[in-house]
Amino acid sequence: xxxxxxxxxxxxxxxxxxxxxxxxxxxxxxxxxxxxxxxxxxxxxxxxxxxxxxxxxxxxxxxxxxxxxxxxxxxxxxxxxxxxxxxxxxxxxxxxxxxxxxxxxxxxxxxxxxxxxxxxxxxxxxxxxxxxxxxxxxxxxxxxxxxxxxxxxxxxxxxxxxxxxxxxxxxxxxxxxxxxxxxxxxxxxxxxxxxxxxxxxxxxxxxxxxxxxxxxxxxxxxxxxxxxxxxxxxxxxxxxxxxxxxxxxxxxxxxxxxx
Amino acid sequence: xxxxxxxxxxxxxxxxxxxxxxxxxxxxxxxxxxxxxxxxxxxxxxxxxxxxxxxxxxxxxxxxxxxxxxxxxxxxxxxxxxxxxxxxxxxxxxxxxxxxxxxxxxxxxxxxxxxxxxxxxxxxxxxxxxxxxxxxxxxxxxxxxxxxxxxxxxxxxxxxxxxxxxxxxxxxxxxxxxxxxxxxxxxxxxxxxxxxxxxxxxxxxxxxxxxxxxxxxxxxxxxxxxxxxxxxxxxxxxxxxxxxxxxxxxxxx
Numbered sequence: 384x385x386x387x388x389x390x391x392x393x394x395x396x397x398x399x400x401x402x403x404x405x406x407x408x409x410x411x412x413x414x415x416x417x418x419x420x421x422x423x424x425x426x427x428x429x430x431x432x433x434x435x436x437x438x439x440x441x442x443x444x445x446x447x448x449x450x451x452x453x454x455x456x457x458x459x460x461x462x463x464x465x466x467x468x469x470x471x472x473x474x475x476x477x478x479x480x481x482x483x484x485x486x487x488x489x490x491x492x493x494x495x496x497x498x499x500x501x502x503x504x505x506x507x508x509x510x511x512x513x514x515x516x517x518x519x520x521x522x523x524x525x526x527x528x529x530x531x532x533x534x535x536x537x538x539x540x541x542x543x544x545x546x547x548x549x550x551x552x553x554x555x556x557x558x559x560x561x562x563x564x565x566x567x568x569x570x571x572x573x574x575x576x577x578x579x580x581x582x583x584x585x586x587x588x589x590x591x592x593x594x595x596x597x598x599x600x601x602x603x604x605x606x607x608x609x610x611x612x613x614x615x616x617x618x619x620x621x622x623x624x625x626x627x628x629x630x631x632x633x634x635x636x637x638x639x640x641x642x
Numbered sequence: 643x644x645x646x647x648x649x650x651x652x653x654x655x656x657x658x659x660x661x662x663x664x665x666x667x668x669x670x671x672x673x674x675x676x677x678x679x680x681x682x683x684x685x686x687x688x689x690x691x692x693x694x695x696x697x698x699x700x701x702x703x704x705x706x707x708x709x710x711x712x713x714x715x716x717x718x719x720x721x722x723x724x725x726x727x728x729x730x731x732x733x734x735x736x737x738x739x740x741x742x743x744x745x746x747x748x749x750x751x752x753x754x755x756x757x758x759x760x761x762x763x764x765x766x767x768x769x770x771x772x773x774x775x776x777x778x779x780x781x782x783x784x785x786x787x788x789x790x791x792x793x794x795x796x797x798x799x800x801x802x803x804x805x806x807x808x809x810x811x812x813x814x815x816x817x818x819x820x821x822x823x824x825x826x827x828x829x830x831x832x833x834x835x836x837x838x839x840x841x842x843x844x845x846x847x848x849x850x851x852x853x854x855x856x857x858x859x860x861x862x863x864x865x866x867x868x869x870x871x872x873x874x875x876x877x878x879x880x881x882x883x884x885x886x887x888x889x890x891x892x893x894x895x
Contacts, residue, residue, distance in 0.1 A: 537732045540702050544720045545746035545795065555745075559736040637735040638777020 418606040423613060426606035435595070439611075440618065442590035446508060446583075447576045450515020454572065458520050459565065462527025463553055466561075472528060479521055487518040487579045491586055511583045511591075518579040519572030526568020530561030563633045570626035577619045592618075648711070649799065649831045650676040650699060655708035657694055668694050670856035671708070678798075681825065681832040683842035684859075685885060686852030692835045693803055695857070699833065700726045700801050712799075722746055724799035725792035729808045733776055733788050739763070740772045742787050746795035758794050765824060766790045782813035789821065793828060800825060802834040806841065818844060819870075839885050843878060844871050851888045860888055 402420050409419035418426065430436040465472040491514065498509035534557055542548070542556045558565075584593025592615050599607035634640035657669040668691040676682045686692045697703040699710055701720040710717040712724065720726070725746075733742045743762055747755045763769060766786040776784055785805065792800055805821070806814040822845055825832050836842055842849045849863045863884065867877055 535731070537728050538734065540700075540720070540726065541728070541732050541734075541745075543702070544700070544722065544724075544726050546720075546722050547745075547748070551748070556734070559734070562736070633736075636775060636777070638775070 414606045415603050416605060418609050422606045423609045426604070426610035427613065430607060430610055436614070439590055439592050439595045440614070443580050443584065443592045444618070446511045446591065447515055447573070447580050450512045451519050451573055451576050453512070454516045454519040454523050455569065458523030459527050462524045463531050463557065465524065465528035466531025467557070472532070479524060483521040483525070487514045488582050490514055490517055491583065495587065511580065511588060514583045515576045515580055518575045522572040522575065523568050526571070527561065527565050530564035531557055534560045563630060563637065563639065566626065566630040566633055570623065570630060573622055573626055574619070577622055581615055647677055648675040649678040649680070649713065650674075650833065651711040652699060653709045653711070655695070655698060655705045655710065657691070657698060657703070658706045667856040669698070669705070670858050672857065672859055674850055674859060674862075676831060676833055679829050679831055681834070681845055681847045682850065683834040683836060683846035684850045684852060685836055685839055685842045685889075686857060687854055687889065688837050690852050690854050691857035692852050696801055696803050696833065696835045700724065702726070722795045723797050724801065725795060725797040726801045726803065727788055727792050727805050729804060733784060733791060735776045738773050738775055739768060739779070739787050742776070743790045743794050745791055762790045762794045765793065766820070781809050782817060785809060785817055786820070789824070793824065797830070799831045799833070802832060804836055805834075806838070821845070839882050840873055843867070843881050843885070844873065849885060851885055
Protein backbone atom coordinates (compact mmCIF):
# COMPACT_ATOMS: atom_id res chain seq x y z
CA UNK A 384 0.00 0.00 0.00
CA UNK A 385 2.78 2.40 0.99
CA UNK A 386 4.64 1.32 -2.14
CA UNK A 387 1.60 2.06 -4.26
CA UNK A 388 1.34 5.56 -2.86
CA UNK A 389 5.03 6.13 -3.43
CA UNK A 390 4.77 4.97 -7.03
CA UNK A 391 1.82 7.25 -7.74
CA UNK A 392 3.33 10.27 -5.98
CA UNK A 393 5.39 11.68 -8.83
CA UNK A 394 2.86 11.18 -11.65
CA UNK A 395 0.15 12.86 -9.55
CA UNK A 396 2.53 15.68 -8.65
CA UNK A 397 3.36 16.11 -12.34
CA UNK A 398 -0.30 16.51 -13.28
CA UNK A 399 -0.87 18.90 -10.36
CA UNK A 400 2.11 21.03 -11.45
CA UNK A 401 0.79 21.11 -15.01
CA UNK A 402 -2.62 22.30 -13.84
CA UNK A 403 -1.00 24.90 -11.57
CA UNK A 404 1.12 26.33 -14.41
CA UNK A 405 -1.92 26.33 -16.68
CA UNK A 406 -3.86 28.15 -13.98
CA UNK A 407 -1.12 30.78 -13.48
CA UNK A 408 -0.66 31.40 -17.21
CA UNK A 409 -4.40 31.94 -17.75
CA UNK A 410 -5.08 33.96 -14.60
CA UNK A 411 -7.89 36.46 -15.16
CA UNK A 412 -8.89 35.13 -18.58
CA UNK A 413 -12.55 35.11 -19.65
CA UNK A 414 -14.48 32.50 -21.66
CA UNK A 415 -13.46 34.16 -24.92
CA UNK A 416 -9.73 34.00 -24.07
CA UNK A 417 -7.77 30.86 -23.45
CA UNK A 418 -9.56 29.51 -20.37
CA UNK A 419 -7.98 28.30 -17.14
CA UNK A 420 -8.63 24.87 -15.54
CA UNK A 421 -11.67 26.00 -13.59
CA UNK A 422 -13.49 27.58 -16.56
CA UNK A 423 -12.63 24.48 -18.60
CA UNK A 424 -14.16 22.19 -15.97
CA UNK A 425 -17.32 24.31 -15.97
CA UNK A 426 -17.35 24.14 -19.77
CA UNK A 427 -17.10 20.35 -19.57
CA UNK A 428 -20.17 20.20 -17.31
CA UNK A 429 -22.05 22.51 -19.63
CA UNK A 430 -21.31 20.26 -22.60
CA UNK A 431 -22.49 17.23 -20.65
CA UNK A 432 -25.72 18.96 -19.67
CA UNK A 433 -26.46 19.85 -23.27
CA UNK A 434 -26.23 16.13 -24.09
CA UNK A 435 -24.32 16.65 -27.35
CA UNK A 436 -21.05 15.55 -25.82
CA UNK A 437 -21.96 11.86 -25.59
CA UNK A 438 -23.25 11.98 -29.15
CA UNK A 439 -19.96 13.49 -30.34
CA UNK A 440 -17.83 11.01 -28.40
CA UNK A 441 -19.82 8.12 -29.87
CA UNK A 442 -19.43 9.54 -33.38
CA UNK A 443 -15.64 9.83 -33.08
CA UNK A 444 -15.17 6.44 -31.43
CA UNK A 445 -17.44 4.83 -34.02
CA UNK A 446 -15.33 6.18 -36.90
CA UNK A 447 -12.08 5.12 -35.27
CA UNK A 448 -13.42 1.67 -34.42
CA UNK A 449 -14.49 0.93 -37.99
CA UNK A 450 -11.39 2.34 -39.67
CA UNK A 451 -9.06 0.64 -37.20
CA UNK A 452 -10.90 -2.68 -37.42
CA UNK A 453 -10.78 -2.69 -41.24
CA UNK A 454 -7.08 -1.76 -41.19
CA UNK A 455 -6.39 -4.60 -38.75
CA UNK A 456 -8.40 -7.17 -40.71
CA UNK A 457 -6.59 -6.32 -43.94
CA UNK A 458 -3.22 -5.19 -42.54
CA UNK A 459 -2.38 -8.27 -40.45
CA UNK A 460 -2.97 -10.88 -43.19
CA UNK A 461 -1.16 -8.67 -45.71
CA UNK A 462 1.71 -8.20 -43.26
CA UNK A 463 1.94 -11.96 -42.74
CA UNK A 464 2.21 -12.40 -46.51
CA UNK A 465 4.85 -9.70 -46.86
CA UNK A 466 6.85 -11.03 -43.92
CA UNK A 467 6.68 -14.60 -45.13
CA UNK A 468 7.48 -14.09 -48.82
CA UNK A 469 10.42 -11.76 -49.60
CA UNK A 470 9.36 -11.58 -53.27
CA UNK A 471 5.99 -10.19 -52.25
CA UNK A 472 7.70 -7.76 -49.92
CA UNK A 473 10.00 -6.51 -52.67
CA UNK A 474 6.93 -5.90 -54.81
CA UNK A 475 4.67 -4.19 -52.27
CA UNK A 476 7.05 -2.58 -49.83
CA UNK A 477 8.07 0.38 -52.07
CA UNK A 478 4.49 1.63 -52.66
CA UNK A 479 3.63 1.06 -48.99
CA UNK A 480 6.65 3.08 -47.86
CA UNK A 481 5.83 5.76 -50.41
CA UNK A 482 2.24 6.14 -49.21
CA UNK A 483 3.03 5.86 -45.51
CA UNK A 484 4.46 9.36 -44.92
CA UNK A 485 1.50 11.08 -46.59
CA UNK A 486 -0.65 12.60 -43.87
CA UNK A 487 -4.09 10.99 -44.01
CA UNK A 488 -5.53 14.53 -43.93
CA UNK A 489 -4.03 15.08 -47.39
CA UNK A 490 -6.32 12.31 -48.58
CA UNK A 491 -9.44 14.17 -47.50
CA UNK A 492 -10.31 15.59 -50.95
CA UNK A 493 -9.84 12.16 -52.50
CA UNK A 494 -11.84 10.55 -49.70
CA UNK A 495 -14.83 12.87 -50.19
CA UNK A 496 -14.59 12.44 -53.96
CA UNK A 497 -14.59 8.65 -53.60
CA UNK A 498 -17.07 8.23 -50.77
CA UNK A 499 -19.19 11.35 -50.97
CA UNK A 500 -22.09 9.66 -52.73
CA UNK A 501 -22.22 6.48 -50.59
CA UNK A 502 -25.55 6.39 -48.77
CA UNK A 503 -25.38 3.46 -46.33
CA UNK A 504 -23.76 5.58 -43.71
CA UNK A 505 -23.79 9.29 -43.42
CA UNK A 506 -21.55 10.21 -46.40
CA UNK A 507 -19.01 12.02 -44.28
CA UNK A 508 -18.66 8.92 -42.09
CA UNK A 509 -17.39 6.74 -44.89
CA UNK A 510 -14.84 9.39 -45.88
CA UNK A 511 -13.65 9.73 -42.25
CA UNK A 512 -13.50 5.95 -41.78
CA UNK A 513 -11.43 5.76 -44.94
CA UNK A 514 -8.99 8.29 -43.47
CA UNK A 515 -8.73 6.32 -40.22
CA UNK A 516 -8.17 3.17 -42.25
CA UNK A 517 -5.32 4.86 -44.11
CA UNK A 518 -3.76 6.22 -40.95
CA UNK A 519 -3.53 2.80 -39.27
CA UNK A 520 -3.25 0.44 -42.21
CA UNK A 521 0.38 1.14 -43.16
CA UNK A 522 1.63 1.04 -39.58
CA UNK A 523 -0.13 -2.27 -38.89
CA UNK A 524 1.04 -3.84 -42.16
CA UNK A 525 4.66 -2.76 -41.69
CA UNK A 526 4.81 -3.83 -38.03
CA UNK A 527 3.31 -7.24 -38.83
CA UNK A 528 5.58 -7.81 -41.83
CA UNK A 529 8.75 -7.03 -39.90
CA UNK A 530 7.65 -9.14 -36.91
CA UNK A 531 6.85 -12.15 -39.10
CA UNK A 532 10.09 -11.81 -41.06
CA UNK A 533 12.18 -11.90 -37.88
CA UNK A 534 10.56 -14.87 -36.12
CA UNK A 535 13.31 -16.95 -34.49
CA UNK A 536 14.57 -19.59 -36.90
CA UNK A 537 14.42 -22.17 -34.11
CA UNK A 538 10.63 -21.78 -33.90
CA UNK A 539 10.31 -22.24 -37.66
CA UNK A 540 12.54 -25.30 -37.58
CA UNK A 541 10.64 -26.78 -34.63
CA UNK A 542 7.41 -26.29 -36.55
CA UNK A 543 8.73 -27.95 -39.70
CA UNK A 544 10.24 -30.74 -37.61
CA UNK A 545 6.80 -31.53 -36.16
CA UNK A 546 5.18 -31.26 -39.59
CA UNK A 547 3.34 -28.00 -38.89
CA UNK A 548 2.81 -25.92 -42.02
CA UNK A 549 0.31 -23.79 -43.94
CA UNK A 550 -2.48 -22.18 -41.93
CA UNK A 551 -1.47 -23.96 -38.70
CA UNK A 552 2.04 -22.55 -39.03
CA UNK A 553 0.58 -19.03 -39.24
CA UNK A 554 -1.94 -19.38 -36.41
CA UNK A 555 0.09 -21.56 -34.02
CA UNK A 556 3.66 -20.31 -34.52
CA UNK A 557 4.09 -17.17 -36.64
CA UNK A 558 1.33 -15.05 -35.09
CA UNK A 559 1.96 -15.99 -31.44
CA UNK A 560 5.69 -15.45 -31.96
CA UNK A 561 5.06 -11.99 -33.47
CA UNK A 562 2.21 -10.97 -31.17
CA UNK A 563 4.15 -8.50 -28.98
CA UNK A 564 5.45 -6.57 -32.00
CA UNK A 565 2.06 -6.67 -33.74
CA UNK A 566 0.41 -5.30 -30.59
CA UNK A 567 2.95 -2.47 -30.51
CA UNK A 568 2.02 -1.69 -34.12
CA UNK A 569 -1.69 -1.76 -33.26
CA UNK A 570 -1.15 0.57 -30.31
CA UNK A 571 0.78 3.10 -32.42
CA UNK A 572 -1.84 2.82 -35.18
CA UNK A 573 -4.69 3.43 -32.76
CA UNK A 574 -2.85 6.48 -31.41
CA UNK A 575 -2.47 7.92 -34.91
CA UNK A 576 -6.11 7.12 -35.68
CA UNK A 577 -7.32 9.06 -32.68
CA UNK A 578 -5.22 12.07 -33.71
CA UNK A 579 -6.46 11.86 -37.28
CA UNK A 580 -10.15 11.45 -36.50
CA UNK A 581 -10.21 14.77 -34.64
CA UNK A 582 -8.47 16.53 -37.53
CA UNK A 583 -10.74 14.89 -40.11
CA UNK A 584 -13.83 15.98 -38.19
CA UNK A 585 -12.76 19.61 -38.44
CA UNK A 586 -13.24 19.43 -42.18
CA UNK A 587 -16.78 19.03 -43.35
CA UNK A 588 -18.65 16.86 -40.86
CA UNK A 589 -21.46 17.68 -38.43
CA UNK A 590 -20.54 15.45 -35.49
CA UNK A 591 -17.59 14.17 -33.49
CA UNK A 592 -15.12 15.71 -31.09
CA UNK A 593 -13.25 17.50 -33.87
CA UNK A 594 -16.51 19.08 -34.99
CA UNK A 595 -17.16 19.98 -31.35
CA UNK A 596 -13.86 21.89 -31.18
CA UNK A 597 -14.55 23.73 -34.39
CA UNK A 598 -18.15 24.49 -33.50
CA UNK A 599 -17.17 25.96 -30.12
CA UNK A 600 -14.54 28.11 -31.78
CA UNK A 601 -17.08 29.48 -34.25
CA UNK A 602 -19.17 30.57 -31.23
CA UNK A 603 -16.06 32.11 -29.63
CA UNK A 604 -16.50 29.74 -26.68
CA UNK A 605 -12.87 28.92 -25.97
CA UNK A 606 -13.80 27.29 -22.65
CA UNK A 607 -15.72 24.69 -24.65
CA UNK A 608 -12.84 24.35 -27.12
CA UNK A 609 -10.42 23.47 -24.33
CA UNK A 610 -13.02 21.28 -22.58
CA UNK A 611 -13.28 19.21 -25.77
CA UNK A 612 -9.48 19.12 -26.02
CA UNK A 613 -9.21 17.76 -22.47
CA UNK A 614 -11.75 15.10 -23.32
CA UNK A 615 -9.88 14.14 -26.51
CA UNK A 616 -6.72 13.75 -24.44
CA UNK A 617 -8.44 11.65 -21.79
CA UNK A 618 -10.07 9.28 -24.30
CA UNK A 619 -6.75 8.95 -26.16
CA UNK A 620 -5.08 8.08 -22.87
CA UNK A 621 -7.70 5.42 -22.12
CA UNK A 622 -7.26 3.85 -25.58
CA UNK A 623 -3.49 3.83 -25.20
CA UNK A 624 -3.65 2.36 -21.70
CA UNK A 625 -5.91 -0.44 -22.92
CA UNK A 626 -3.56 -1.33 -25.76
CA UNK A 627 -0.55 -1.09 -23.50
CA UNK A 628 -2.15 -3.50 -21.03
CA UNK A 629 -2.66 -6.05 -23.83
CA UNK A 630 0.93 -5.59 -24.95
CA UNK A 631 2.35 -5.98 -21.47
CA UNK A 632 0.29 -9.10 -20.89
CA UNK A 633 1.74 -10.66 -24.03
CA UNK A 634 5.27 -9.66 -23.05
CA UNK A 635 4.89 -10.92 -19.50
CA UNK A 636 3.59 -14.26 -20.74
CA UNK A 637 6.72 -14.63 -22.86
CA UNK A 638 8.99 -13.70 -19.96
CA UNK A 639 10.26 -10.58 -21.78
CA UNK A 640 8.77 -8.26 -19.19
CA UNK A 641 9.00 -9.14 -15.52
CA UNK A 642 6.79 -7.44 -12.99
CA UNK B 643 28.37 -51.61 -41.39
CA UNK B 644 26.40 -52.66 -44.45
CA UNK B 645 24.11 -50.39 -46.33
CA UNK B 646 20.92 -51.79 -44.79
CA UNK B 647 22.18 -51.68 -41.24
CA UNK B 648 22.78 -47.94 -41.02
CA UNK B 649 19.96 -45.85 -39.57
CA UNK B 650 21.65 -42.67 -40.74
CA UNK B 651 24.21 -42.64 -43.51
CA UNK B 652 26.16 -39.49 -44.41
CA UNK B 653 27.98 -39.89 -47.72
CA UNK B 654 30.76 -37.41 -48.57
CA UNK B 655 28.64 -34.42 -47.57
CA UNK B 656 30.08 -30.98 -48.34
CA UNK B 657 28.55 -27.64 -47.51
CA UNK B 658 29.71 -24.23 -48.67
CA UNK B 659 28.21 -20.81 -47.95
CA UNK B 660 28.66 -17.66 -49.92
CA UNK B 661 30.15 -15.00 -47.68
CA UNK B 662 31.10 -11.56 -48.99
CA UNK B 663 31.32 -12.90 -52.52
CA UNK B 664 33.59 -15.76 -51.51
CA UNK B 665 32.65 -19.38 -51.16
CA UNK B 666 33.37 -20.58 -47.64
CA UNK B 667 33.62 -24.34 -47.28
CA UNK B 668 32.23 -25.42 -43.94
CA UNK B 669 31.96 -29.17 -44.41
CA UNK B 670 34.37 -31.10 -46.59
CA UNK B 671 33.47 -34.63 -47.68
CA UNK B 672 32.08 -35.84 -44.37
CA UNK B 673 31.24 -39.54 -44.03
CA UNK B 674 29.41 -41.00 -41.05
CA UNK B 675 27.18 -44.00 -40.37
CA UNK B 676 24.97 -44.36 -37.33
CA UNK B 677 23.44 -47.74 -36.46
CA UNK B 678 19.90 -48.12 -35.08
CA UNK B 679 19.70 -47.35 -31.36
CA UNK B 680 23.30 -46.24 -31.36
CA UNK B 681 24.42 -43.11 -29.48
CA UNK B 682 27.01 -41.22 -31.53
CA UNK B 683 28.65 -37.95 -30.51
CA UNK B 684 30.31 -35.46 -32.83
CA UNK B 685 32.92 -33.37 -31.05
CA UNK B 686 34.95 -30.54 -32.47
CA UNK B 687 36.16 -27.03 -31.79
CA UNK B 688 33.56 -24.24 -31.62
CA UNK B 689 32.51 -22.99 -35.03
CA UNK B 690 33.96 -25.98 -36.87
CA UNK B 691 30.70 -26.74 -38.65
CA UNK B 692 29.40 -29.62 -36.55
CA UNK B 693 26.05 -27.88 -36.05
CA UNK B 694 25.85 -27.29 -39.79
CA UNK B 695 26.35 -31.02 -40.27
CA UNK B 696 23.52 -31.79 -37.83
CA UNK B 697 21.27 -29.23 -39.55
CA UNK B 698 21.95 -30.97 -42.88
CA UNK B 699 21.21 -34.40 -41.39
CA UNK B 700 17.97 -33.06 -39.86
CA UNK B 701 16.91 -31.65 -43.24
CA UNK B 702 16.94 -27.98 -42.19
CA UNK B 703 19.78 -27.27 -44.60
CA UNK B 704 20.73 -28.85 -47.92
CA UNK B 705 24.29 -30.08 -48.52
CA UNK B 706 26.13 -28.52 -51.44
CA UNK B 707 27.17 -32.00 -52.52
CA UNK B 708 26.97 -35.53 -51.21
CA UNK B 709 23.97 -37.38 -49.83
CA UNK B 710 22.18 -38.31 -46.63
CA UNK B 711 20.18 -41.50 -46.28
CA UNK B 712 17.78 -42.51 -43.55
CA UNK B 713 16.99 -46.26 -43.42
CA UNK B 714 18.56 -46.53 -46.89
CA UNK B 715 16.26 -43.88 -48.39
CA UNK B 716 17.47 -40.42 -49.46
CA UNK B 717 16.53 -37.76 -46.91
CA UNK B 718 13.49 -35.79 -48.04
CA UNK B 719 13.33 -33.16 -45.28
CA UNK B 720 12.52 -32.75 -41.58
CA UNK B 721 10.16 -35.35 -40.13
CA UNK B 722 8.57 -36.01 -36.72
CA UNK B 723 10.29 -39.40 -36.88
CA UNK B 724 13.58 -37.60 -36.29
CA UNK B 725 13.32 -34.82 -33.78
CA UNK B 726 15.79 -32.04 -33.21
CA UNK B 727 16.47 -30.96 -29.62
CA UNK B 728 17.57 -27.33 -29.50
CA UNK B 729 19.03 -25.46 -26.61
CA UNK B 730 16.33 -24.28 -24.20
CA UNK B 731 15.12 -21.53 -26.55
CA UNK B 732 13.57 -24.00 -28.98
CA UNK B 733 10.39 -24.33 -26.90
CA UNK B 734 7.58 -21.85 -27.47
CA UNK B 735 7.51 -19.17 -24.75
CA UNK B 736 3.81 -18.45 -25.28
CA UNK B 737 2.73 -22.03 -24.55
CA UNK B 738 2.53 -23.76 -21.17
CA UNK B 739 4.62 -26.84 -20.40
CA UNK B 740 1.64 -29.05 -21.29
CA UNK B 741 0.99 -27.26 -24.57
CA UNK B 742 4.65 -27.29 -25.57
CA UNK B 743 4.92 -31.02 -24.99
CA UNK B 744 1.70 -31.63 -26.91
CA UNK B 745 2.79 -29.45 -29.85
CA UNK B 746 3.79 -32.36 -32.07
CA UNK B 747 0.62 -34.34 -31.25
CA UNK B 748 -1.98 -32.22 -33.03
CA UNK B 749 -3.11 -35.10 -35.23
CA UNK B 750 -4.02 -37.20 -32.16
CA UNK B 751 -7.36 -37.09 -30.35
CA UNK B 752 -7.46 -34.74 -27.32
CA UNK B 753 -7.74 -37.71 -24.94
CA UNK B 754 -4.79 -39.50 -26.46
CA UNK B 755 -2.78 -36.30 -26.50
CA UNK B 756 -3.45 -35.63 -22.81
CA UNK B 757 -2.47 -39.20 -21.96
CA UNK B 758 0.86 -38.98 -23.86
CA UNK B 759 1.66 -35.56 -22.39
CA UNK B 760 1.00 -36.85 -18.88
CA UNK B 761 3.21 -39.89 -19.43
CA UNK B 762 6.04 -37.78 -20.90
CA UNK B 763 5.85 -35.29 -18.04
CA UNK B 764 6.38 -38.17 -15.62
CA UNK B 765 9.25 -39.52 -17.70
CA UNK B 766 11.21 -36.26 -17.56
CA UNK B 767 10.16 -35.39 -14.01
CA UNK B 768 8.12 -32.24 -14.59
CA UNK B 769 5.12 -33.20 -12.44
CA UNK B 770 3.51 -30.17 -10.85
CA UNK B 771 4.65 -27.79 -13.61
CA UNK B 772 2.09 -28.80 -16.25
CA UNK B 773 0.53 -25.34 -16.47
CA UNK B 774 3.69 -23.30 -15.94
CA UNK B 775 5.02 -21.03 -18.68
CA UNK B 776 8.64 -21.39 -19.83
CA UNK B 777 9.43 -17.97 -18.35
CA UNK B 778 8.60 -19.38 -14.93
CA UNK B 779 11.03 -22.30 -15.26
CA UNK B 780 14.74 -22.66 -14.59
CA UNK B 781 17.16 -23.42 -17.41
CA UNK B 782 17.31 -27.10 -16.54
CA UNK B 783 13.54 -27.40 -16.47
CA UNK B 784 13.20 -25.64 -19.82
CA UNK B 785 15.65 -28.17 -21.19
CA UNK B 786 13.46 -30.96 -19.81
CA UNK B 787 10.45 -29.45 -21.61
CA UNK B 788 12.43 -29.27 -24.85
CA UNK B 789 13.43 -32.88 -24.39
CA UNK B 790 9.89 -33.95 -23.46
CA UNK B 791 8.47 -32.27 -26.56
CA UNK B 792 10.82 -34.38 -28.66
CA UNK B 793 10.01 -37.58 -26.76
CA UNK B 794 6.23 -37.11 -26.92
CA UNK B 795 6.07 -37.70 -30.67
CA UNK B 796 7.79 -41.09 -30.19
CA UNK B 797 10.45 -40.50 -32.81
CA UNK B 798 13.08 -43.01 -33.87
CA UNK B 799 15.96 -40.55 -33.83
CA UNK B 800 16.99 -37.64 -31.61
CA UNK B 801 19.34 -34.95 -32.87
CA UNK B 802 20.90 -33.17 -29.91
CA UNK B 803 22.60 -29.86 -30.75
CA UNK B 804 24.64 -28.75 -27.72
CA UNK B 805 21.58 -29.50 -25.61
CA UNK B 806 23.32 -28.78 -22.30
CA UNK B 807 25.25 -25.71 -23.43
CA UNK B 808 23.08 -23.18 -21.61
CA UNK B 809 22.94 -25.06 -18.29
CA UNK B 810 24.97 -24.57 -15.15
CA UNK B 811 27.57 -27.22 -14.32
CA UNK B 812 25.46 -29.12 -11.80
CA UNK B 813 22.31 -29.21 -13.92
CA UNK B 814 24.39 -30.25 -16.91
CA UNK B 815 25.62 -33.39 -15.13
CA UNK B 816 22.11 -34.22 -13.98
CA UNK B 817 20.60 -33.72 -17.45
CA UNK B 818 23.30 -35.85 -19.06
CA UNK B 819 22.27 -38.81 -16.92
CA UNK B 820 18.62 -38.13 -17.62
CA UNK B 821 19.16 -38.03 -21.36
CA UNK B 822 21.03 -41.29 -21.23
CA UNK B 823 18.42 -43.00 -19.07
CA UNK B 824 15.50 -41.82 -21.16
CA UNK B 825 17.08 -42.36 -24.56
CA UNK B 826 17.87 -45.96 -23.61
CA UNK B 827 14.45 -46.58 -22.05
CA UNK B 828 12.82 -45.37 -25.28
CA UNK B 829 15.39 -47.03 -27.61
CA UNK B 830 16.27 -43.93 -29.60
CA UNK B 831 19.06 -43.52 -32.10
CA UNK B 832 20.91 -40.44 -30.88
CA UNK B 833 23.28 -38.09 -32.63
CA UNK B 834 24.82 -35.54 -30.28
CA UNK B 835 26.82 -32.48 -31.28
CA UNK B 836 28.97 -30.99 -28.53
CA UNK B 837 32.24 -29.25 -27.80
CA UNK B 838 32.34 -30.87 -24.35
CA UNK B 839 34.65 -33.89 -24.64
CA UNK B 840 33.70 -35.29 -21.24
CA UNK B 841 30.04 -35.19 -22.18
CA UNK B 842 30.75 -37.11 -25.39
CA UNK B 843 32.81 -39.77 -23.57
CA UNK B 844 30.16 -40.22 -20.90
CA UNK B 845 27.25 -40.61 -23.30
CA UNK B 846 28.35 -41.96 -26.65
CA UNK B 847 28.97 -45.45 -28.00
CA UNK B 848 31.17 -43.90 -30.68
CA UNK B 849 32.74 -40.47 -30.92
CA UNK B 850 33.47 -38.70 -34.20
CA UNK B 851 36.17 -36.06 -33.83
CA UNK B 852 35.95 -33.18 -36.28
CA UNK B 853 38.72 -30.91 -37.48
CA UNK B 854 38.69 -27.16 -37.80
CA UNK B 855 37.07 -25.59 -40.83
CA UNK B 856 36.69 -26.86 -43.42
CA UNK B 857 35.47 -29.67 -41.17
CA UNK B 858 36.27 -33.27 -41.88
CA UNK B 859 35.83 -36.20 -39.55
CA UNK B 860 39.35 -36.81 -38.35
CA UNK B 861 38.74 -40.03 -36.51
CA UNK B 862 35.87 -42.11 -35.16
CA UNK B 863 36.62 -43.67 -31.79
CA UNK B 864 34.81 -46.63 -30.22
CA UNK B 865 33.91 -46.14 -26.61
CA UNK B 866 33.91 -49.54 -24.90
CA UNK B 867 33.75 -48.20 -21.33
CA UNK B 868 31.17 -49.96 -19.15
CA UNK B 869 28.22 -47.97 -17.92
CA UNK B 870 27.55 -46.05 -15.75
CA UNK B 871 30.73 -44.24 -16.65
CA UNK B 872 32.82 -42.56 -14.02
CA UNK B 873 34.85 -39.57 -15.29
CA UNK B 874 37.45 -40.21 -12.59
CA UNK B 875 38.40 -43.66 -13.86
CA UNK B 876 41.74 -44.00 -15.64
CA UNK B 877 40.15 -45.50 -18.80
CA UNK B 878 37.71 -42.60 -19.01
CA UNK B 879 40.54 -40.10 -18.73
CA UNK B 880 42.65 -41.98 -21.26
CA UNK B 881 39.87 -41.79 -23.85
CA UNK B 882 39.35 -38.12 -23.10
CA UNK B 883 43.07 -37.45 -23.50
CA UNK B 884 43.11 -39.30 -26.78
CA UNK B 885 40.36 -37.04 -28.11
CA UNK B 886 42.08 -33.93 -26.75
CA UNK B 887 45.23 -35.04 -28.47
CA UNK B 888 43.45 -35.34 -31.80
CA UNK B 889 41.91 -31.92 -31.27
CA UNK B 890 45.19 -30.53 -29.91
CA UNK B 891 47.13 -31.60 -32.97
CA UNK B 892 44.66 -29.57 -34.92
CA UNK B 893 45.28 -26.55 -32.76
CA UNK B 894 48.99 -26.68 -33.46
CA UNK B 895 48.57 -26.93 -37.24
